[in-house]
């Protein structure tokens with residue numbers, strides 16, 4: 001059976017809304033597989049791959065019925081969604097209701113009863129698919145993220161013999177915000193079906209424990225939750241990470257170094273390259289960042305073409321209205337800054353609404369003197385950790401939002417409150433001007449952290465914790481000796 005590295009051959013089934021690859025239809029009607037966007041896939045793929053695990057998920061296009069297949073060392077089990085379900089469960093409830101609510105209402109959550117019904121239906125379909133493919137007693141099922149919060153309980157009802165873990169990749173909001181959700185109790189009850197619930201930060205776990213006490217009347221002792229039915233589970237922080245060794249290796253390849261040098265040349269050999277890399281999402285603070293950067297240019301505190309900003313904004317959730325609005329605003333803002341500050345052949349902001357393979361990203365990270373990771377709210381933000389993992393030369397500075405989970409670990413970054421535009425401007429200038437020895441000291445400390453607490457350690461900590469909870473449950477259920 002399939003196992004996960006570092007966890008004693010534990011058989012594992014990962015279930016996530018998306019498969020690690022998306023099926024994309026091309027202009028001529030043919031289809032091809034492309035890597036899926038986002039931090040969840042980036043983190044979990046090496047974990048599942050290195051162990052030959054199973055991945056249950058949606059292939060990313062509506063009405064796509066596919067049989068299970070083996071690819072890249074994984075067993076892949078596709079779950080189909082109709083076009084209506086994509087609109088109501090994925091774009092609607094997951095990304096129009098939960099996403100803005102869980103990110104501290106940085107967008108306005110929409111509450112639609114129809115969307116909730118679709119969310120329940122689709123969660124049941126995922127639970128049924130897992131119930132069919134998971135092997136016998138003790139098999140570990142690891143459910144991922146806010147799209148599938150009802151799966152743990154639905155699955156337990158069908159397969160009480162499984163060990164069920166859940167990991168929330170995004171923040172869990174404070175009670176005052178969470179309490180708005182009309183289905184707040186159903187979601188908590190769904191999650192309470194797990195044996196272990198993981199969060200990015202201690203604060204997220206604390207918010208969840210409070211919500212569980214308030215809605216479901218459970219008793220909590222530290223991270224332990226006592227359910228009324230005698231079953232115990234745990235909710236705790238397990239900060240996610242990147243495959244640091246693989247990124248380090250990639251960033252040292254001669255072709256990566258050559259590409260980084262080429263990028264620098266293509267950008268006109270500026271003194272300083274400032275980089276932003278985000279999904280085009282309103283939680284990422286792209287507009288605040290552009291405002292700060294534009295003001296620095298207006299005030300002459302930064303000057304194009306000595307300094308250039310490269311903003312990669314990868315396309316995301318393009319059919320959701322709030323994302324369309326954001327794209328318009330970002331593009332108008334970039335256009336204004338460029339209109340005011342570019343010279344012929346030397347744009348002040350290089351804006352790329354595209355997705356790049358990881359080889360190109362590694363080269364960009366190496367070329368960038370400063371990386372701006374300034375989300376208004378973010379579960380972890382793996383871009384920050386990828387940057388650190390790629391900077392084997394111990395150069396480069398990171399400006400990092402306090403509202404990203406990564407700020408708990410990457411304390412040597414230039415930490416900022418992204419809502420404070422003046423503070424953001426000062427941090428950008430400090431990060432540009434920092435002495436090389438000081439930059440190297442900061443980068444060394446951050447690299448130590450990321451290489452020690454990498455994604456494999458994250459997975460084994462979570463799966464080890466899950467095994468312990470499940471074993472103590474088995475002990476309690478066993479008759480007392482003698």
Ligand code: G6P
Pocket residue numbers: 017018037038039040041145146169170316317
């Ligand atoms: C975040 C979420 C993931 C999601 C990813 C990409 O990282 O935590 O669950 O897959 O964004 O978003 P998308 O909606 O395209 O899957």
